[in-house]
Amino acid sequence: EIVMTQSPATLSVSPGERATLSCRASQSVSSNLAWYQQKPGQAPRLLIYGASTRATGIPARFSGSGSGTEFTLTISSLQSEDFAVYYCQQYNNWPPRVTFGQGTKLEIK
Amino acid sequence: QVQLVESGGGLVKPGGSLRLSCAASGFTFSDYYMSWIRQAPGKGLEWVSYISSSSSYTNYADSVKGRFTISRDNAKNSLYLQMNSLRAEDTAVYYCARAVVIKFFDYWGQGTLVTVSS
Numbered sequence: 001e002i003v004m005t006q007s008p009a010t011l012s013v014s015p016g017e018r019a020t021l022s023c024r025a026s027q028s029v030s031s032n033l034a035w036y037q038q039k040p041g042q043a044p045r046l047l048i049y050g051a052s053t054r055a056t057g058i059p060a061r062f063s064g065s066g067s068g069t070e071f072t073l074t075i076s077s078l079q080s081e082d083f084a085v086y087y088c089q090q091y092n093n094w095p096p097r098v099t100f101g102q103g104t105k106l107e108i109k
Numbered sequence: 110q111v112q113l114v115e116s117g118g119g120l121v122k123p124g125g126s127l128r129l130s131c132a133a134s135g136f137t138f139s140d141y142y143m144s145w146i147r148q149a150p151g152k153g154l155e156w157v158s159y160i161s162s163s164s165s166y167t168n169y170a171d172s173v174k175g176r177f178t179i180s181r182d183n184a185k186n187s188l189y190l191q192m193n194s195l196r197a198e199d200t201a202v203y204y205c206a207r208a209v210v211i212k213f214f215d216y217w218g219q220g221t222l223v224t225v226s227s
Contacts, residue, residue, distance in 0.1 A: 034213035036154075043204055043217035044154065055215060087154055089213060096168055096211040098144075098156040 002026055002090050006101035012109040015078050021104045023071040023088035032092035035064055035073045038103075039084045047086075048073065075106075083108050111135040111216045113205045118221030125195050125225070131188040131205030131218055139163075139183040142208035145190050147201035148220070157203070158190065159211055168211075173199075195225045 003026040013019045023033070031051040036044040046055040048064035051071060061076040075082055088101040117129040129145070145157040158179040159168045167179050178191040188205055202222050206214035 032212070036214075043219055044214075045217070046213060046215050049209070049213045049215075089154075091212040096159060097170075098159075098211075100154040100156070102153045 001097055002029060002093055002099050004088055004090055004099050004101035006086075006088055006104045008104060009102070010105045010107060012107050013078055014109045015080060017078055017109075019075040019078055019082075019106055021073040021075075021086055021106070023066075023073070023101050025069045025071075025090055025092075028068045029090040029092035031067045032090055033064075033066070033071050034089045034091065035062075036087045036089065037082075037084045038087065044087065078106075080108075082106065111207065113207065113216060113218035115203065115205050115218045115221035118203065118223045120224045120226065121195055122227050123196060123225055126191070126193045127195065127223060129190040129192065129203055129205075129221060129223070133186045133188065133205075133207075136207070136216075138181075138186040142210055143179075143181060143188045144206045144208045144214060145179060145188075146204045146206055146214065146217075147199075147223075148204070149198075149201045152201075155201075159208060160188070192223070195223075197225050199223060200225045 005024045007022045033051045035048040038044040052064045063074045085103045085105050087103050112134045114132045144159045160179045176194045180189045202220040204220045205218040207216040
């Protein structure tokens with residue numbers, strides 16, 4: 001099983017600043033990586049797929065990068081609605097065994 | 110707009126069974142893979158199962174294989190999860206999600222809570 005490790009577990013950032021979240025895979029997943037945002041009491045929302053492609057309706061301040069085993073989600077200028085938990089997910093292996101990272105909680109500093 | 114609405118959750122005793130349903134609307138259900146994903150209270154996301162658009166392919170997480178069965182009825186735009194031999198560790202919110210083939214999940218329902226407790 002491919003293990004996804006996110007860091008840090010909690011990130012404290014002030015509104016208007018940049019946030020950088022990391023995700024590492026235990027083996028190469030190529031660019032088969034997605035990012036999700038989850039707010040309390042809500043379902044996850046797809047932000048990024050293919051490591052760097054924004055999903056429909058996602059603001060340009062969200063960007064993804066990386067390939068292989070190292071990935072980054074960057075939020076360029078944090079808005080109040082961006083404070084949430086973020087998960088990465090790989091979909092590289094066959095037979096498919098989708099795995100998620102444990103999440104990074106982005107909180108207001 | 111795409112809508113996924115889960116139902117069927119509740120309190121069940123260990124060893125019991127439960128059947129979850131997911132009603133889909135706003136898209137051509139029969140064109141898409143679908144999946145169940147769960148989230149234990151205060152924990153992260155865990156993929157549970159996939160089913161292909163025609164039901165010809167299914168896949169399960171090791172933690173539920175042999176106990177859970179995913180199915181769908183394209184005529185009714187509905188997805189199901191039959192859960193047998195339930196354990197305390199199956200307690201979670203269960204989400205229905207539209208899958209982009211066997212890759213990522215672009216739409217999610219609001220979830221239904223399953224609690225396994227005596």
